[in-house]
Amino acid sequence: MKIDYSHLVTACLVVHNEEKIIERCLKSIKQVTNSIIVVHDGPCEDNTLTICRKYGCMVKERKHVGMCEGHRVWTYFNAKNKWVLQIDADEFLSEELIENIKDLVTDDTVACYEFLWPYWDGFKYRTKNWPNKKALFQKDRVSYIGFPHEEVRVEGKVKKVPYLLEHRPEYDNFNFRTLFTKHKKWIKIHAQYHLADPSKLEYYPVEDIELKPHYSAITRFPRLMAPFIFTYHFAGLMFLGGGKEGRIGIRNSFMQATYYFLLCLEISRQKREM
8 A cells, every 4th residue: 555655754863872861752753753764973882773773763873973964964865754853862842742743744835843942951941932943844845954053944934833842951052161062072073064175065955055155254264254153143043032031042142152153263273274
C-alpha cells in the first residue's frame, strides 16, 4: 500500500555525546513523528546512539565539525516526509505541542511554524514571551546553508504559535562563564567558516543560495565591522522581544551581541595568522 507522507513528520537532530538528556527528547518526539534522523557530530564516545537506536532512529556518524549546522543539510536530504521537525538534544516537546502538532501539519498554507522558546538558566525559565524558534517546516518550502547560526530560509507563510518548545540545557547559555568556555570554542569554528571557501559548504536543496551580504564585509573588514555587528544584533534582539522581557532580555541580547563582536575579533586574529 502506498504511504501518504503529506502529513507525516520527520524529526532531525544533530547531537554530540548527549546520553544524559537525549532520551527526554526522543520520548516526546516519538509521539508525533514516524521517523527520526540523528547525526552524530564525529565519533560517538558515549551511549547516545545506543539510546537512539532503541527508539528506532536512523543514525549516522559524520566527520566532527564542532557545530550542528554543518550537518543539518544531510538530515534534510534524508528526511522522507513532507514536514521536518528540527530539534536539539536539550529540547523536547511540551504537552500542548504534542497535542497540537498533528493539526498544525494539516495546514498546507503554512510553510513554517515558530514556537515559543524561552531562555532557561539551568533551573528555571527566565523569559515569558521571547524568543521564538523556527522548528517545524515543509522541507520543500525552505532552503538552507550549512553555515553557523543560519536559520532555514522560508518561501511562504511563517506562522508564530504560542506552543512551548521546551529548551532545558543543564546550564545557563548566556553568562560570561559560558561565553568564554563553550561559546569561545564556537567562535573559533565560526570564524573558520567565514574564512573558508563558500563552495565547500553544504546547501539544501541546491547550490544557488547566497550567504547574507554582510558576511562578506565581516570577513574582509572584521575589526571595522565589530561595533556595527554588535549594535545590529543587540538592537535587533531588543526589537524582536528582548526589550519587553526587562533586565534578563537586555542581558541575553547583550550576551548574544557580544558573541558576534568577539567573532569579528577572532576572524581578524585568524587572518593575521594565515
